[in-house]
Amino acid sequence: MRASSSDLAARRRQTLGPTYQNFYDQPLHLVRGEGVRLWDADGREYLDCYNNVVSVGHCHPRVVDALCRQAATLNTHTRYLHASVVELGEMLVARLPAGIDTCVFTCTGSEANDLAVQIARAVTGNRGVVVSEASYHGVTELTRTLSTDSYPAARRPDWLAVIEPPNRYRGPAGYDDPEAATRYLELARDALDALDARGHRPAALLIDLVWDSNGPLVAPGGYVNALAAEVRRRGGLVIADEVQSGYCRSGANWWGSTNYALEPDILTCGKPMGAGHPLALMATRRDIAEAYAERCHYFNTFGGNPVSAEVGKAVIDVIDDEGLLDNARETGAYFESLLRELAARHATIGDVQGCGLFWGLDLVVDRDARTPVTREQMRRLCSLIVAEGVVTGHSGRYGQILKLRPPLVFARADAERAVAAIDAALARFEVEPDG
Template identity: 40%
Template sequence: HSHPYVVRAAAEQMARLNTNTRYLHELLIEYGERLTATLPEELSVVFLVNSGSEANELALRMARAYTRRKDVIVVECAYHGNTSAMIDISPYKFDGPGGHGPRAWVHKVTLPDIYRGPHRGADAGPRYAEAVSDAAQMAEVNGGVAAFFCESAVSCGGQIILPRGYLREAFAAVRAAGGICVADEVQTGFGRAGSHFWMFETQGVTPDIVTLGKPIGNGHPLGAVVTTPEIAAAFANGMEYFNTFGGNPVSCAVGLAVLDVIRDEELQQNALAVGDYLKDALNQLKSRHSLIGDVRGQGLFVGVELVRDRQTRAPADREAARLIEQMRERGVLLSTDGPFHNVIKIKPPIAFSRRDADELISKMEIVLD
């Protein structure tokens, strides 16, 4: 947090000039080029916004402009943002307290959870993707599917790593039905996967739209939508899109500095090495504590599911809440997620070190004992 290189870039640009985005500036061009260089070649048009919620909101508008359709397919327990439209496509919210269920144009598919869900074998990915194909067919009643929104790893659903082949088959089904595919990388992007810069790359797919937020600015409010020239051209339909502060000079300076730090400090490589080290240590804890039912993750996107019985997999929600509080008392901040609030989510800054991991594990061992 508050990396001095990023802080300096922001302060220097703020002192030099910050203005609204009616005025072009070189940093805007440079940042767009640097950002798209990390993505597949097809994804070459950038729209800068101020948050992940704004990014997903804009992606929905683009999908509807391009397809001239309304219906959206989303994954059970997914969260895509805090605007009214994003609440409508976030089962985490519309199925939760204060929610009123899905709109008629929203089609919810099964969470592809290989620990707790109905499909747990080697063919789980394609089998879960069948639900996406079915949803696309159901959308035909309303004129067809506009988009499939999917987090590249499902956070609020319990730190779910998508099974192999899931996005490949799901994307194929959506595109065959005339829809487009949106990868929500707001919580998973920028090297957190370790093996790849973007989590969707672990699935061997290229989305039609990618949405970015959270780590993109190291705490500075910044977000982005990256898409293809064809979708961008369809969106330029006469209804001007203007975002007062999206892509302002300070935000672009910050975005560039973040990319510099990830590259120069080899933080993606760190996420892979430390993430593997942490998962190994957590699995050792699992071997000594029956409360831990599952350890899963990719890079520094890690979940620990607590259960009262490993055979029945009864969720240990109260125990998870107690663990969180006892860890907080020891100076470690964690939280829970998942539909049963029994998954400990571990998503530290990707500068997280082996020493940090050792401290986490040693304190968790004390609490579990």
């Protein structure tokens, strides 16, 4: 690391404290981005194969222009009339799943999920919430409690029902099980019965439709809607957390919900909406919005401000004009084919899961036993990959998933470069997994 970067790392430790972590053994000091490219303080160029926040690419000129123009004109909040936030709402409603016609803007996905669960509790009168094992939904007190990957199971409140995510590689029903959907549904029913026995009815199912913190995963056909029906039968609403699965990520549709023909009662989104600018959404049906408004009003000082709204509009325009949904599907399919070829060459890759431009390699030290690599080993592998010039990250219940989730402007040549870098890094890793 160059001297000025190591000095910055020391000052950061001193000032920002231990809560902030770095991805790699040698912290990456990035100073510039453009499209899928990043540059560090030494001028070294990297391919970004991880950051979905910059959905339409780093520093997209149309997004930057929209931001600068509005910032130079006016920035206020939703207590005044302004066209931009209304126009953004209209653009979103035209793209949202059927029945979702009302938008409330926040700054983060955490705020959007927090509000969604507050609304579900208020309108159903129930307290219970259903989430997946190893889920992640945010950092407010409520959403952290709903993030089962963030704290020990012994501390879970009695109103939380935790269900098994549909992991066909590691879960109780595998790829070869034709009854997988039923099996996962039965497990969910057991968790709901246990919730009932603890004296709680569900207010909501909060479901990430790509199970990012577990995968990404793709659920067996029929599972999502059967689960939604079960929760609704017991009085709960369905909240689709589309922070990860939304905004064309899956390549098939704008929303992960649509991939499963799910019509959620509430949908939340965040990260990709502002391509790097803090903009997030809680959207719902009018009857739910009205029932909640009878109880209280919502005002978020920065949520839906004119600058954020202009940025949000520009992001949607870029997605449409550059055909990024088609790109996520077509480049995503090519990326998948390269990753499957890679898996055939490396015994460390136990499974390839995902869709569109969101892929996960489930890495193992023993393919037969499916023993996951350790978190330390994964950190080492990611450091080896970044040394090859490609930025990746990791997730998973055991930290064993190499997460590949680039901006939607990722091209075929980028997919080839990413796979070549992972190939080279895996070759080194397989010789010395512990460094």
